[in-house]
Amino acid sequence: MSPQTGPGRAFVFGDNVDTDALAPGVYMKGPIDALAGHCLESLDPGFAASVRLGDIVVGGENFGMGSSREQAAMVLRQLGVAAVIARSFAGLFFRNCLNLGLAPLECPDAGRILAGDLLTVDPVAGRITNRTRSQTYACEPIPAHLLEMVSDGGLIPHLAKKLKTQKRTS
Secondary structure, X not given: OOOOEEEEEEEEOOOOOEHHHHOOHHHXXXXXXXXXXXXXXXXXXXXXXXXXXXXXXXXXXXXXXXXXXXXXXXXXXXXXXXXXXXXXXXXXXXXXXXXXOOEEEEOOOHHHOOOOOEEEEEXXXXXXXXXXXXXXXXXXXXXXHHHHHHHOOOHXXXXXXXXXXXHHHO
16 A cells, blocks of 8 residues: 555445454355455445445444454455545454555544545545545554555565565575
8 A cells, every 4th residue: 555545435334334244254155256245235235346446445433343354354455445444443353454455544533424525545644635525534643564564465465575575685
């Protein structure tokens, strides 16, 4: 992820969106692209078909609650979601996002964002710009070392990159 992302369309969901809505258990045994096709269908049946590369998911309180399934973050990334903004996140989902290369941003003003708004996200500065409404919202910045991991595609690609660099210098 580059330091700034967007503009991307906002797909807005409410409080307590659980991991089963993101990655429905009944489809967990299939490939990730099939699972992604069912992402959030219980809340918005057209979400997976209409979300595009660079779009942004916006939630309320406790986004990603429920089980620790990492596929909940994986399917969002598979669908091309650039970032997830919420007033608060379930801790395991938040960490899974970072580990899988998806930027989670806590924003107290997430409720001011409406479906379809065009957003630009700057995770370094901790700023979300709503281009549709000409508003700016503060969010918790992502520390540089975590943003580097997100930019590398997540924890495993980040570690592989570091090990490759270490081998070249030894």
